Amino acid sequence: MMRKKTDYMRWTFGIDEHPQLQGVPELIMLGYDHLTEALQLSDHLHEQCFEFVYMERGQSSWEVDQHSYTSRTGQIFHTRPNEWHRARMNHIEPCTIWWLIMTDPSRFHQWLNIKGDEKIALQQALHQLPRIVSVDPSLSETFRKMRHSLEERHPLSEIYIRHSILTILFQLLQPSNSHDIPADLYEAMVELAEHIKKIPINDGQLKKLPKSSGLVSLTLIVYSVACTASLRQLLSTV
Numbered sequence: 568m569m570r571k572k573t574d575y576m577r578w579t580f581g582i583d584e585h586p587q588l589q590g591v592p593e594l595i596m597l598g599y600d601h602l603t604e605a606l607q608l609s610d611h612l613h614e615q616c617f618e619f620v621y622m623e624r625g626q627s628s629w630e631v632d633q634h635s636y637t638s639r640t641g642q643i644f645h646t647r648p649n650e651w652h653r654a655r656m657n658h659i660e661p662c663t664i665w666w667l668i669m670t671d672p673s674r675f676h677q678w679l680n681i682k683g684d685e686k687i688a689l690q691q692a693l694h695q696l697p698r699i700v701s702v703d704p705s706l707s708e709t710f711r712k713m714r715h716s717l718e719e720r721h722p723l724s725e726i727y728i729r730h731s732i733l734t735i736l737f738q739l740l741q742p743s744n745s746h747d748i749p750a751d752l753y754e755a756m757v758e759l760a761e762h763i764k765k766i767p768i769n770d771g772q773l774k775k776l777p778k779s780s781g782l783v784s785l786t787l788i789v790y791s792v793a794c795t796a797s798l799r800q801l802l803s804t805v
Contacts, residue, residue, distance in 0.1 A: 576601040580717045590725035593679055594732065595668040597713060602661045608654035612646075615671045617693060619645045619735065623707050625662030628655035631698070642701050643739060647694060665710040667735065679729050692740050702738040709734050 581596040595616055600606070620629075626639040631652045638644040646652045648671045654660075672678040672690040681689060713731035716724045 575603060575606060578714070580714070585717075591679075591728050591732075593670050593672075593675065594728065595670060596666075597668075597710075597717065598666045599664070599710070599714070600659075600666070601663045602659060604661055605658040606654075607657055608659050609657045610651050610653045612649055612651050613668055615648045615674055617645060617647060617669045617671065618652075619643050619667045619669070619739070621665040621667075621702070621706060621710060621735075623663040623665060623710075625660065627660040627662050627664070629653070630655050636698050638699050641704055642699050643706075643735075644699050645696060645739075665707075667710075667732070669732070679733060689736075693736070696739055700739050700742050702742060706735060706738055 577598070577600050579596060579598040582592070582594060595613075620638065621643050622638045622640055624640055626637060628635055628637045629644055629652060630636075631646055631650055635655055636644060670678075672681075672686055672693070675686075676682060678686050678689070709731050713728055716727040716731070
C-alpha cells in the first residue's frame with residue numbers, strides 16, 4: 568500500500584529564488600506552513616542568521632543545544648546565528664506557523680537602514696532575547712501583509728517589508744504587558760462555552776423552586792462550579 572502524501576500547505580519566499588529583492592538584503596527567507604500532521608525537521612543551522620518562528624495556531628516543541636522549548640499560539644520561538652536546532656523528536660507537531668530568517672546585524676554597516684550605535688544596540692538586544700516571547704495576536708496580519716508586499720511588487724514594497732520586519736522585532740523587544748487571555752486559551756474557552764450550551768438544563772424545574780429558598784441560586788452555582796471544573800480539565804490538556 569502506498570503511503571499517503573503528507574497533507575500540508577507551504578509557502579516560501581527566499582532571496583535566492585527572487586534576487587530582485589535587493590533593497591532588503593537582510594531578509595533571507597519568509598515562510599508559512601499549515602501542518603495537519605507531523606512534519607520532519609531534523610538538526611540544522613542558519614549561518615550568520617537569526618530564525619524567528621511565530622506560532623499562529625497550535626503548539627510545537629523545539630530543541631536547541633540539548634534544551635527543549637515549547638511554543639504555543641501567539642508566541643515566537645527563535646534561534647541565534649549558527650545554533651544547531653531541530654523540532655523535538657525531529658518532527659514539528661500539527662500547527663500553523665510563520666517563519667522568518669534574517670541576517671545577523673553585524674554583517675552590515677547598516678541593517679534595515681539602522682546604523683551606528685542604534686544598530687549595535689539592536690544587535691545586542693537580539694542576542695539577549697528570551698528563547699520564547701509572547702506577542703500580540705495582530706502579528707499574524709503583519710506576516711500576511713509582508714507576504715503580500717513580497718508577491719505584489721510595487722515602488723513601496725521594500726519600505727513595507729522593512730516596516731513589517733521592524734514591527735515583528737519590536738514586538739519581541741517590547742512584548743505587551745497586557746493580561747489578555749492567550750489565543751489558545753480563548754479558543755478553548757469558546758469551544759467549552761459551545762459545549763455547555765448543549766448541556767440540557769430543566770428550566771421548568773428551576774422555575775418551580777421557591778425563590779425564597781435560594782435553591783435556584785445554589786443550583787446555578789453548582790452548575791457554574793461544574794463548568795469551571797470542565798474548563799480546568801480541558802485546559803490541562805492544552
